[in-house]
Amino acid sequence: MPESVVGRVFSLLSAFRPEDRTISISELARRTGISKPTAHRLVHQMAEWNVVEVTADGVRVGMGLFELGLLASRPVDLRAAASPFLADLYEATGETVHLAVAEGTDVVYVQKLEGRHGPPTASRVGGRMPAYCTGVGKALLAHAPPDRLAAVLEQGLHRRTPRTVVARGLFERELTRIRETGVAVEHEESSTGISCVASPVIGDNGEAVAAVSITGRANRIDTSRLAPAVRTAALGISRSLGTTGARR
């Protein structure tokens, strides 16, 4: 439980979950360990900024925080540069298209175009998944600074589905293959029934600044057929970002 007001404010905001519609001040207090009167006071102060909205049913994250979040130049610029390429990919395949960046040992999805006949995927704009078992994550890790990869390996490769790769040797061999081919494939490693093919968007320093992917039903999509399209989009985005992009 943080001692500073800043820490408490963001502890409260971080206590909201994607599935919450509204939650009570008492529940916020419980989740954070902040005393109820303090939580009450901070919530009402935040409500003055529309950061949260206090409704009859409870508190929800407010439109003001949505607006502030969209001032984040890194994801916003990336979305803008990637937008036409993602739209092309979406139109060409009809599958779900993702754009993600690396954050710590996770990926954060910054854009998602929902396919019309795809499966429901666990991903969500602004949401996180572990990097090691997702297509975009592996594409990002293949071109990540060594400390990020080290952090992932130190955290461990934990089985999420029967198909998750948890053997370190296999995992590193796969990253090598991704570096050679420019494409990462995910076969039901994070979610059963879901496959995807991803490609890294390489920045100036040769590291991945983002990854783009197509996701679909494991028993329907042909990842090898989709790979060149995804790779092409990634290269286009890289060029659009004004970087030299991947040389190979």
Next chain:
Amino acid sequence: MPESVVGRVFSLLSAFRPEDRTISISELARRTGISKPTAHRLVHQMAEWNVVEVTADGVRVGMGLFELGLLASRPVDLRAAASPFLADLYEATGETVHLAVAEGTDVVYVQKLEGRHGPPTASRVGGRMPAYCTGVGKALLAHAPPDRLAAVLEQGLHRRTPRTVVARGLFERELTRIRETGVAVEHEESSTGISCVASPVIGDNGEAVAAVSITGRANRIDTSRLAPAVRTAALGISRSLGTTGARR
């Protein structure tokens, strides 16, 4: 200049502008009136939560705030429900599609699908425009609670382009027409060279919870031809939200 820490935190965050990539701590202090050491301290506290990122070039809004902003259930649920309808509209017309909600006397854009041959529009996801001179805004105002419309009229109708409607009588007559037709048209009222056609997404209480629009070049798009498609999308979104939707 707020006295509370909460106020100062959000005053600092609100000082970022969409066109900023990074800004210096000194500039943040100048924009907010907060003393430099205090701004410095608060920025570094926020950086611990990834709400801002301190880079060699200055401070930028961080990925953590992007993630928190996307916990706002109101825009996120709306985007999810509207997603297939917006995609259809985008595919059918190839023009820029917007989804917006009312906030005070403004609209806030919660989704935007960028047309391939459309003009650059001033709108931005998470950004605001005045309601009175935008298609989505007028659609929202036509079905707004009386106090919202009163606030807009009290604030005044200010000319932004030669085509902006600033006569109160004309404006109110237009809202009446929108209520009858279910469609709002914007002819270069907010930006020269831009036209759009919008339709309100009506909620349970007969008020608009959102508006959807198609935007394009004023000299190219045929708003009367597009109106039924936009209206259809709005009705579909309303139904998808589980509301009774507009009866007429």
Next chain:
DNA sequence: GCAATGCGGTCCATTCAGCGAGACGGTGTG
């Protein structure tokens, strides 16, 4: 080279914004 300007960052005596245990009134449930 020197002066001026601006940056991020630090210091520390002071102070008042922030705190929370406890209490209260209201609501819902069995």
Next chain:
DNA sequence: CACACCGTCTCGCTGAATGGACCGCATTGC
């Protein structure tokens, strides 16, 4: 009625927060 839970309030206490002053470094202009 008893119980559980909610949001809200109180007020003496205190330590987290404050900012004027200052520093070293970098850049710019003369």
